Every structure is written in C-alpha cells, then in structure tokens.
Amino acid sequence: MSMDIPYIVDERPDTGLTNGKLGIWLFLASEVMLFGALFSTYIILRMGAPEWPHGELNVWLGMANTFILIGSSVTMVMAWASLKLGEWGKHRVYLALTVLLSVAFLVNKYFEYSHHWALGELPSKSTFLAIYFTLTGLHGIHILGGIVVMLYFLGPGAKMYKTNPGQFTNRIEYTGLYWHFVDLVWIFLFPVLYLL
Amino acid sequence: MHSDQESIRKSIKTYWMVGAALFVFTGITVAVNQVHLAVPLAITVALIIATMKGSMVASIFMHLSHEKKWIYGALILTVIGFIILMAVPSLTINDGIGTPIRVAAPASEHAGH
Numbered sequence: 001m002s003m004d005i006p007y008i009v010d011e012r013p014d015t016g017l018t019n020g021k022l023g024i025w026l027f028l029a030s031e032v033m034l035f036g037a038l039f040s041t042y043i044i045l046r047m048g049a050p051e052w053p054h055g056e057l058n059v060w061l062g063m064a065n066t067f068i069l070i071g072s073s074v075t076m077v078m079a080w081a082s083l084k085l086g087e088w089g090k091h092r093v094y095l096a097l098t099v100l101l102s103v104a105f106l107v108n109k110y111f112e113y114s115h116h117w118a119l120g121e122l123p124s125k126s127t128f129l130a131i132y133f134t135l136t137g138l139h140g141i142h143i144l145g146g147i148v149v150m151l152y153f154l155g156p157g158a159k160m161y162k163t164n165p166g167q168f169t170n171r172i173e174y175t176g177l178y179w180h181f182v183d184l185v186w187i188f189l190f191p192v193l194y195l196l
Numbered sequence: 197m198h199s200d201q202e203s204i205r206k207s208i209k210t211y212w213m214v215g216a217a218l219f220v221f222t223g224i225t226v227a228v229n230q231v232h233l234a235v236p237l238a239i240t241v242a243l244i245i246a247t248m249k250g251s252m253v254a255s256i257f258m259h260l261s262h263e264k265k266w267i268y269g270a271l272i273l274t275v276i277g278f279i280i281l282m283a284v285p286s287l288t289i290n291d292g293i294g295t296p297i298r299v300a301a302p303a304s305e306h307a308g309h
Contacts, residue, residue: 016264025267029274036281043285059226066222074215077257081211084204180257187249190222191242195229 009166024174028181035185038138042131042192053128056121058112062194065108066186072101073183076176083169088161091172095154098179102147109140132193139189142182149175214256221249 006012007019015022046052079094116122116129123133153172160168225245233241255261260271 015266017266022266022270025270029270032274033277033281036278040281040284043282044288047285047289059229063222063226067219070215070218070222073218073253073257074211077211078208081204081208085201177258180253183257184250184253187253188246191225191229191246195225195242196235196239 009164009170018170020170020174024177028177031181035135035138038131038135039188039192042135045127045131049127053126056128057132057194058115059194061108061112062190065105066190068101068105068108069183069186072098072105073180075101076179080169080172080176083161083165083172092154092158095150095172099147099150099154102143102150106140106143106147109136135189135193139182139185142185146175146179146182149178210256214252218249218252221245 005019009018011018075094075097079091079098082088082090082094121129123130153168153175157171158168160171225242228241228245229238232238260267
C-alpha cells in the first residue's frame with residue numbers, strides 16, 4: 001500500500017489547490033497576525049510616548065535595504081518562472097542571486113546594529129529602540145530562515161528536480177510566497193521606523 | 197502546458213515592470229520624506245505609498261490577482277483579525293479600564309444624618 005502524501009503535485013478536486021499551497025497560505029496568515037500584533041504594539045507605544053525620536057536611523061541604509069529586498073523578490077519570482085519554463089540553469093542563477101541579495105540585506109543590517117551598539121543605543125535605552133530592535137530583529141530572523149531554505153534548494157534539495165520536477169517547482173513557489181511576504185513586511189517597516 | 201508556458205513568458209515582463217515600479221515608489225517615499233511635511237500628512241502619504249507597494253507585491257509576485265477562493269477565504273479571515281489588532285490601540289484611549297468608579301451612596305445613609 002502506498003503511503004505517499006496526496007495532492008503535493010496535483011490539485012485537490014474540492015479546493016483546487018495543492019495541500020502545500022493551502023498550508024503555506026495558512027502559515028502566512030499566522031505571520032500576518034504575528035507582525036500585526038507588533039505593529040499594534042508600536043502604535044500603542046508611540047501614542048503613549050510624550051515624544052518620539054526622529055532621525056535616529058540612517059534613512060539611506062534603510063532605503064538601500066528596501067532596494068535589495070525588492071530586487072530579491074524579483075529574482076525569486078524569476079527563479080520560479082524559469083523552472084516553469086524548464087530553464088534549470090536560469091533557475092539556479094536567479095535563486096543564487098536571491099540568496100546573495102538576502103545576505104547583503106543582513107550584512108547591511110549588521111552594520112546598522114553594530115553602529116547602534118557602539119553608541120550604546122541598546123533596546124533598554126528607549127521605547128523607540130526597544131520596538132525597533134524587536135521588529136527588525138524578528139524580520140531579520142525571517143530573512144535568515146529564508147536563506148536556509150533557499151540554500152537547501154540550491155544544495156541537497158535540488159536533487160528532487162530529477163525525480164519529481166513538479167513537486168520541486170511547487171516547493172520553489174511556496175518558498176517564493178514566503179519570501180515575498182518577508183519583502184512585504186519590510187515595505188511597511190521601512191517608512192514606519194526610518195521615516196515617520 | 198504550451199499555453200501555460202506562454203502565459204509565464206508574458207508574466208515575466210510584468211514581474212520586471214512591477215520590480216521597477218517598486219523601486220520608483222521607494223524613491224518617491226524617501227523624496228517626500230525630505231520635504232518635511234507635517235507629521236499627520238507625512239504618515240498618511242508614507243502609508244498610502246507603502247500600501248500601494250504591498251498590493252503590487254501581493255497581487256503580482258504572490259499571484260493573488262488570480263487565486264482560488266479558498267485562499268481568498270483564509271485571507272478575508274486574516275484581514276478581519278488584522279483590523280481588530282489595529283483597532284486595539286484605540287481601546288487604550290477610549291476605554292475606562294483603570295478609571296476609579298464612583299458609586300453614589302445609598303439614599304438611606306443620607307437620611308440617617
């Protein structure tokens with residue numbers, strides 16, 4: 001008797017979706033609530049603060065990271081589109097580019113964090129710094145998680161393409177959905193923390 | 197399969213165009229910030245642009261512009277939950293939690309004095 005997990009390549013007749021796709025969207029829904037709770041916390045803290053600092057963060061570094069993440073979203077969707085077109089080589093290049101851009105984002109963030117650390121601007125120093133480190137730290141962990149998954153698909157996970165290309169393509173699509181969500185969160189974090 | 201590949205080829209052009217538009221909108225956000233608008237106006241403008249950028253990412257890169265109804269169903273529930281979360285801060289202003297409640301003394305006590 002076969003014990004294969006059903007509907008990982010073909011869509012379920014009732015939902016019209018693969019189980020993996022519905023699963024990743026439910027996971028992203030929970031992520032919306034996680035970041036939503038923190039954005040709500042930010043609003044409460046900001047409304048309750050007698051004054052809110054401006055110009056604490058380097059806008060140009062934040063803008064550079066926004067460009068980097070948007071670029072990585074484009075390369076990620078191109079990695080999936082290349083697979084759909086059967087262009088394995090292009091897929092590998094685009095996925096590797098996405099990893100490189102993600103690492104560049106974290107390196108940039110490292111320089112920002114170390115600058116704050118050097119000035120003694122720790123989370124305990126002010127409400128603004130506490131929520132800044134919480135939001136960007138959690139977002140950074142998501143970036144790191146995405147890098148680990150993408151490296152797996154560039155390395156040992158790539159073997160699946162030979163045995164089950166449909167399932168591999170779907171896995172890249174789910175990785176992409178997660179990655180675009182991480183980009184989407186940053187699109188809101190950038191103005192909220194760096195500009196307003 | 198062939199028509200599927202054809203639609204992917206058409207989408208690729210859209211992906212690059214949306215990427216370019218997101219770059220432009222990011223530049224506009226920073227440029228507007230350099231003008232030093234009043235805080236309420238600055239917040240409104242920045243959040244409108246961020247919402248436009250987020251919508252582009254969700255609808256084009258995440259293919260939400262043509263998804264199945266089960267995904268939309270899950271997302272509608274998420275949006276409702278998100279709106280409730282965003283409304284929570286207003287409760288901290290408008291509620292009476294922590295405010296002492298003054299109960300009027302019974303009429304019989306007044307009569308005795």
